[in-house]
Amino acid sequence: MKDSTVSRPFIALLYILTFILLREWLVLITEVTKTGYLSLFLLFVGGSFVLSLLKVRWPLSMILKLLYIVWAIQTIYLDGTKFSISTFSYIIQSIPSDVPFILTGEIAKVSNVSRTLVFFIFIWMLVYLIRYWIEVKQRILLFYFTTIILIATADTFSEYSAENSILMLMLVGLLLLGLLMVVRLNVKYEQSFSMRKFISIMLPLVFLLSTSSLFISFLPKLSPIWADPVPFLKAVVDNKIEENPAVSKSGYDPNDTQLGGPFIQDDSLIFEATVDRKQYWKVETKDTYTSKGWEQSGVDSLPREIALGEEVLSEGTAVQDLRSAQLSLAEEFPFIIHPYGLLSVDSAHEATIYYDRFMDKYKTEKNGKKFPLNAYHMTFNEASFSLKQLRETALDELVVNRELEKYLQLPDTLPERVSALAQSITESSESVYEKAKAIERYFSQDGFLYERTDVAIPTEGEDYVDQFLFDTKKGYCDNFSSSMVVMLRTLGIPARWVKGFAPGELTHSSEGEQVYRVSNNEAHSWVEAYMPEMGWVPFEPTIGFNGVSDIDYDIELSLDDPEIEEMPEEERNEFEKEQEKEAKQNTDEKRRFNLNDWIRHNDYIGVLLSGFLIGLGLLLYFTRRKWLPIFTIRRYRFTEGNWGSFTTQYHQLLKQLDRSGIKRASNETLSTYAKRVDEHFGVNHMRKLTFVYEQGVYGEVKEAQDWQQLQEIWEDLIKRTSD
């Protein structure tokens, strides 16, 4: 990149302002896509700017950036292992399988690692472009304009809110435009302004901007005059989908004995939840796999009776982080839909809760009859789980008592290969937790597809899990969760199948309170595995669903499990300390890139994104004058000169000259043009090249030229065109 005449500190100021703009992009993208690790990406951008400020040579800066990307990916995906060669191999392994998906545009199948990699490369390119805009072009309007459009669109169409940032963006952008204008004036008059002159130019600008923005911030803001177009658009889209006659609808169905088959979306409301953040909603668990679906072996004959408002758990539990949730139901269910770590339930209606510890289900009754509550308030507390402790879980420590035994049940007809597969997946994992994680991860790596309509039903003699794992490899949550439970059981790890609801759609958000709309679409199933000495830990094998960010399954333990009660006090304290220690790591774990889900639910954002990519492509196309010669030169540097390569080089030079604004009229002869080009650059290269070219084309003299020298002349000229 060409050096500009502007001083470094000034450039640094420009970079800081640009960073503020770019930060908004990343905030937006991470928020809309529910990606975590904003700080990691911001650090990357900041680091790139610093490297270019320090004028680090490109090979070194490239290596540094690559190393950073690898480190970041390992921080995100390989929870806390040491940075080593294995990270590289992990990344390299996951890329080849994704390349076909990226090429064919099947974004949903691409694994998270590749996505993150691509995202990093995208940021890289963006930073490069910005550097080019600032240091060479000294223009930023295009980027600024794109930022505003992007923010405004995202504000309209997604849950992202630009309320706080839009004013600052306008301010920073206008300031940046003003500063760059000064830079351009500098360059134009080939002199740098004195500090006094600079201040005299900048003062009115800063004054104008600050007063006007202050004025704006105190002005009353009118609400939009036009109706919000989003609900209308959504309604149109949804109606179309519902016209499709299908076998079944998604939703909560107490009967799970026959799983499989297609279903279509059903957007009817189940309940609305007011809670402080995203939450998975649990209903019950099931223990018996029938090779076609799930059944419950038996109900608790002596369910514990809990009065409304009464503590669900025994007294004396240290409450660390008491949270509450308010549910109002649109459909009648005679049970409590609860988050993990339920402490108490309260309702305006009278009812008694019976806790079935076999199904982990809270049934509501009144006068001995099933009684659905239509609104209730819950307090709950999700206790965290130590990752270290999870890693120490060993299968031989497992004591299988009568209660756990039924969670190892498997049908006799289960094909042998399911167990063999489970073995091979978990071969390299040591602890029970890591084995479970390996299985959970397996689905996102081995070509599995989230699919709603084209899902097979196992026929007579076929096994539901076997069919999914080996034949179809596509399905929805039931396929994934059942398969994981079955695989865990083949390894001797007690596991059960959990039914409930995914967090739903955020409809309203205010200070500390978020309202989620949970529809039949959100009906979901996942997995709980029993960790020796720790208890039931939830897992989310369904690709596209993001269990981590929502139920914190690998670090938090539901308090309603008896095991945690049995934890000695000392251990508990230690456990808390560790939790703090690993807090950073854990918060990172909580969020995970979830493009899959996001693409499915937010088609319009997909359109936006592809629009943006097209824009980026166009930009690259229009700036090709700058970067194309680099490749062209490299291509020919080591080829042996001959007439054939010379003609292609000459033609590329013509194209490049055309791009750089010295256009050859169609009626202009080459020698006239060459003269003009040489006058422009103050050399006689083009004439030399043209003479040789004309000799070949019109005179058929194609041999005995000093190709080496011509190559040098050509290279010199093509470099000049890109400056």
Added chain:
Amino acid sequence: MDYNKMIERVLENIERVMIGKRDIAKLSMTALIARGHVLLEDVPGVGKTMMVRALAKSVSADFKRIQFTPDLLPSDVLGVSIYNPKEMKFEFRPGPILGDIILADEINRTSPKTQAALLESMEEASVTVDGKTILMDQPFFVMATQNPIEHEGTYPLPEAQLDRFLFKLEMGYPTQKEEIEVLRRAEKETTIEKLSAVLTLDELLALQDAVEKVIVNDSVKSYIVSCAAETRDHPAVDLGVSPRGSVALMKACQAYALINDRSYVIPDDVQYLLPFVFSHRITLGSEAKYEGITTAEVIERILAKIPVPITQASL
């Protein structure tokens, strides 16, 4: 053989008497070695005759001059058979046309009959007198001049006959600086008589042969043809350039390439020579004349329209 040196010698020789007319000298030389003829059109006194004489002097060739007048007869040009009483038979006395380099001064002053005699011999390179055909030797180079402003008592050459000339050139006035130099020379009286021949007849013939060997790539040929075709389709033009015109242009280009020390023709040659070759071969329509469009403008437009070939054509 070093053709370029020969040509350079001639051009330098001409420049000793002609000031600032190197382009015309070059074009005349081009016509000479392309075996074409030149029509010089300009007002009197700009050096038309001087140019032809200088060229003729530089080449050791037989130079003849015909001053055309209204009463000039074809026999005055071609030659006549006179009865020799001593030998008791008719004897052919060759006319000035049978020289090597002929200056046909003020060609439009003579009657069409005489003009036709001259122009026919130019095209055929032979003279027919009394039923006998006499082939002319090479070189045979006619440089005709005509005065464009006098109309009284002139006989404009018909289009078909204009076609016989390879180039129609206009001398143009010298620049101020050049004219001062002309005056300075006039003082010292470096007359044309003092010029000596710098090119032998054999050398001239060798040059003429070399011209034919200059390469014209198919892409350049198709460029020439496209330009010629465009004159035929142009709305302002009544009569476009004939295929003979295209051939003439190609030959001229070959010669010009040789003069520029090249063994191949480039589109630049075509662009440069096209006005001189085509301008007298195009007849504008009455509408175009009425609108004040000139031949030069039409040619300029054609050149602007036809794209230059920059790759080898595969015909």
